[in-house]
Amino acid sequence: MAIDPGLRRLALRTLLAAFAGTSPPARALALLTDGLAGHTLFGANVVDRDQVARLTAELRSVRPDALVAIDEEGGDVTRLAHRTGSPYPGNAALGVVDDPDLTRAVYAAIGTDLADAGINLDLAPTVDVNTAEDNPVIGTRSFGADPAQVARHAAAAVRGLQSTGVAACAKHFPGHGATLVDSHLALPTVDVPAEVLRERDLPPFAAVIAAGARSVMTAHIRVPALTGTEPATFAATVLRDLLRGECGFTGAIVTDALEMRGACESAGGIGPAAVRALAAGADLLCLGARIDADLVEHVVAQIVTAVGDGRLDRRRLEDAAIRTGELAAWAARPAPPRAHTDAGLGYAAARRAVRVEGSVAELAHPLVVQLVATHTIAGGRVPWGLSPHLNGTDQLTVVPAETSPERLAGRAGGRPIVVVGRHVHRAAAARALVESLAARHAVAVVEMGWPSAWRPAGVRAFVTTYGASHANGRAAAEVLGLTR
Template identity: 70%
Template sequence: MGLDPGLRRLALGTLLAAYPGPVPPQWAVDLVAEGLAGHTLFGTNVHDRAQVAASTLALRAGRPDVLIAIDEEGGDVTRLAHATGSPYPGNAALGAVDDTALTGRVYAAIGVELAALGITVDLAPTVDVNTADENPVIGTRSFGADPARVAAHSAAAVEGLQSVGVAACAKHFPGHGATVADSHHELPTVDVSPAVLRERDLPPFAAVVEAGTRAVMTAHIRVPALTGDGPATFSRAVLVDLLRGEYGFTGTVITDALEMQGAALAAGGVGPAAVRALAAGADLLCIGAKVDAALVEHVAGEIVAAIGDGRLDRARVEEAADRTAALAAWTRAAGIPPTIPTDLGYAAARRAVRVEGVVDGLARPLVVQLHATATMAEGRVPWGLGPHLDGLEEVRVVATETDAAALGRLADGRPIVLVGRHLHRLPGGAALVDALAAAYPVTVVEMGWPGRWRPTGVRAFVTTYGASHANGRAAAEVLGLIG
């Protein structure tokens, strides 16, 4: 016996799915026609701009107000430019520049590009306050460690995106910046009082609510004082009492991907996670990246079953679907976005570079890039100085598998430019830098979150606050390696 058609359509109206490959399969379009709220695009869905525009057009054939979302943060998290790196600096760089008008312009530029391709929701900005240097998942995605600065830039980012008709989704409520674990793989815990959250983590969310953000994304983090043993995504105290009651948010609450271990493990699977998130007050459920028709039907079936057995109140699901429909209606009303200067991101990235020391005398250096793993949020996106080096020798090494003497012999008297990401927490990274600097002229380029660590004995320590294509070019220009 199949699902009740009305309840199935209601359940589908709360789901944000995904599909594999560059062309939407027929089931993805059919589900939209049958009531699915929308799809999220990932790097695997993006080959080129014309193809993306054709994909969004195909999805609109299913239903004109379909939500089409993407994680396009600029900086280290990009889907449109996953093959080359983003032409925009990310939040850490914009926070370092500390020009909120610039932040607004950069996010408007990102929004213009999305709107031109038919994408209606940007799952950005990240508004977490990165207070933990060891944070493995936020880092350069944050505007910084100061709540007031993060709040100001978060509001500017939301206003910039939405000024060109793309809905913003501020994330990750109530704040992922103090964690030292990645919620893609486990359930992080932030064991602080609500008073600490209000002072440290929540000011940016208050600012984006005031700025009119259309959506807020939940965090799969545990805050025992508020959420008990489960994540915020399943906490009515967080999503209703705090976000809606205390902060006055009236838009759409979107979950982080329910396939992430921080949610799926806590609930016993994606289907049960969907039920718990809806019951807690979430409106639009991001299923994840690896989705097929069977998974969508399974999750919809779980929601319908929960309505039937009393675990979910039908009125709660109707409320969620109504809020999601309101988000879709807002995106359909968007006008034609303006044009944006093409060099905006590169100019912004140059303003973010910080130099401690002396960077002259670097003619024909040996460039050494240390291998660094990427988070699931970042994906495998090219980074470094390589794309901007004209004829200069570059080698790529693993810090724990090389030694200073070998690199010194390879340099053969040339200065060394060592490029890394998050060197303070890269296995073997800090030790290799110190050993190199003790014997050779070394300039370090840090393209991750710099933290408090600084190497000893180097000629210069250069911080880009991100590893986008724009950040890499900016560093190469500052070092005099390109004109």
Template identity: 70%
Template sequence: MGLDPGLRRLALGTLLAAYPGPVPPDWAVDLLAEGLAGHTLFGTNVHDPAQLAATTAALREGRADVLIAIDEEGGDVTRLAHATGSPYPGNAALGAIGDVALTRRVYEAIGAELAELGITVDLAPTVDVNTADENPVIGTRSFGADPLRVAAHSAAAVAGLQATGVAACAKHFPGHGATVTDSHHELPTVDVPVDVLRRRDLPPFAAVIAAGAQAVMTAHIRVPALTGAGPATFSREVLVDLLRTEYGFTGAVITDALEMKGASIAAGGVGPAAVRALAAGADLLCIGAKVDAELVEQVAAEIVEALGDGRLDRARVEQAAGRAATLAAWTRAATRVPTGGGTDLGYAAARRAVKIDGVLTDLVRPLVVQLHAASTIAEGRVPWGLGPHLADTEEVRVVAAETDPAALRHLAGDRPIVLVGRRLHQLPGGPELITALAAVHPVTVVEMGWPAQWRPAGVRAFVTTYGASHANGRAAAEALGLAG
């Protein structure tokens, strides 16, 4: 026996699906006509602006008020510019600059581009307070480690995005900044009293709620004082008691991807995770990136089954679907304020973020050495570094732990060395390689990851970009006098 059509449509109204490739398959469009709330676009869906505009138009053929979401944070997490790197610096650079008006203008520029392409929801900004230097998944996606600074920039980012008619989704509630593991791979724990969250992690969420953020995304993190053994995504204490009752949020609660291990393992699969998230108070369920028609139907069937066996109350699911519909209505009715600046604004902002400790002298035709660093799932494999911006400069790429310092010195000869990396203090073999080189050779370091306290001994200069976007790379090359 098939699913009750009315209940299936209700369940679909709470789901954000996805699909592979640059052209929406028939099933992805057909499901929209049958009630699916919308789709999240990833890098695999984006080839160029003309293609993407055609994609969003095709999705609207399924239903005019479809929600079309994307993770476009600027900086290290970009889908629009995944092939080249973002022309905007990310949050860490904007926080380091400290110009709240600039943050708003950058997010207005991002929002204007999204609106032009037909995208209605930006799964940004990241408003986590990055208090753990070793955080593997937030880092440069955060405006900083100070709650008040992060709050001010978060509110500005939301205002900038939403001025363009694109709904902002502030993430990841109740705060992913103090974690030292990645919720894509496991369930991180933040074992602190709720009062610590209120002082440290929650001020930015209060700020974005006051700024009118249309959506907030949940975190797949465990906070024992609130969530017990499970993630915040499955916790009514977090999503209802804290977010809605205490902080007064009335918009849509969107889950982080339910395929992530922090949720799917805790629930026993994506379908059960969807049921638990809805029961806890979530409204829109991001299924994930690897989605097909069969998975969407499985999740919808699990929700319908839960309505029948008592795990879910129909009024709760109707409320969730209603909030998703309200979000879609906002995106259709929103007034778009004309914006200016574009990518030139992004490159100018990245230049302002560069910090130089030491002296940049005698950098005539150096050997540039980029140290390989793995990307997180959130970032994806986006190009980074100084390479695209160098003129008449040799660059090599090496794995730090597999590289002999003597071999690099031999290759450099009498030229200075510029070492470029991300999260260098955490990179296997990185600190040892840099220290060995700096002891006997002129070395300048360019750190394009989160700016930890570590500084290597003996280097001539330590350059911090606060991110690894295309704009950050150009700014660093210019600061070193190496840009073409």
């Protein structure tokens, strides 16, 4: 059955697709010609900034107003610097420094990098209030656990980013910071009264709306008080009534990736998820990374069918296309003058964030032991740690459950040991290893994840970086006197 061309184009105007490779394939370009809103770039699309600039220029050769989106948060979530780690600290580090002018400057620098590469929509900043210490997916992506602190930095980040002509997308509405489940893997539940959300999670969104954020991203989380059994992405009570009505947001509502299990499994597939998100009030649907032209056409067919059978009002689809078009028009404006900041801005910011408990005075010429840690889907396999910055210092990388304190103490000899990890307190084997070493040896810990209250007895120093970016790693190495 042939699809009405006008309706197909409307459906395409609500979609952010993706493609494999470092240059756009013909079908990715053809979809833009047919009306696709744009494409999201991931690490696999990025070699370096010159290559990305060529890629984005090719996309715009067929559609000058195409949206080119990316997850560039700084800190632990980077795509432009996925091969080395970001030269900027992430939100947790900026939050602990608590200088909104610095936050604005860092995000303006990120925006300049993106604009120079031809990217006009940053799926950032993360403005979730991280109230769950062991949150598996937000953590150092958050400015902190205090709503007022997160709000002032969220507003500064949006202003800095958008001052460069790159549209911000504040995420994840109505707040992903209290979850203990990663929505990439399952549907998290935040079972609190609506008033708790208003007091704890919504102030940063109010701040970014007041700051002029061009878009807001939905969360694939279930909030029974507002959404019943379904995720917020599919709930008109959240998107239409709360975000549009109560919060007064008039920009584009963007979904988190619909391929994520928190959305896809709830709806029975990406196509049904797209229909339900549009019906609930979303405007721009981020399909995800594992997307090809065939899947885009499948989603389009599902949307068109839903209009035909009454599950999706055509006027709602038209409204979504209009709002997405307005976002694209804003992002396609001539770029404002951009001041290229000092290349050391991010490194200086990371140094300001480092906190040291105890003394590093007796830690000269140590053995550095990096503990293998898992990565999130949001962050991906980005290099981290101190090794790029060491001045010839001996380093080992170990799996905590597969090594022993005796082995490490023997390797160190009379030298002190610096243990580097992310969320060390979360793994029993890692905690036991550090505690055993500290009982018999001069040990310091460098924590590069979200900090906890855990402090192993006997350690000489506990260094907290509030992130694991390239900048955070250099800052820690400098504090320990280990840099080249």
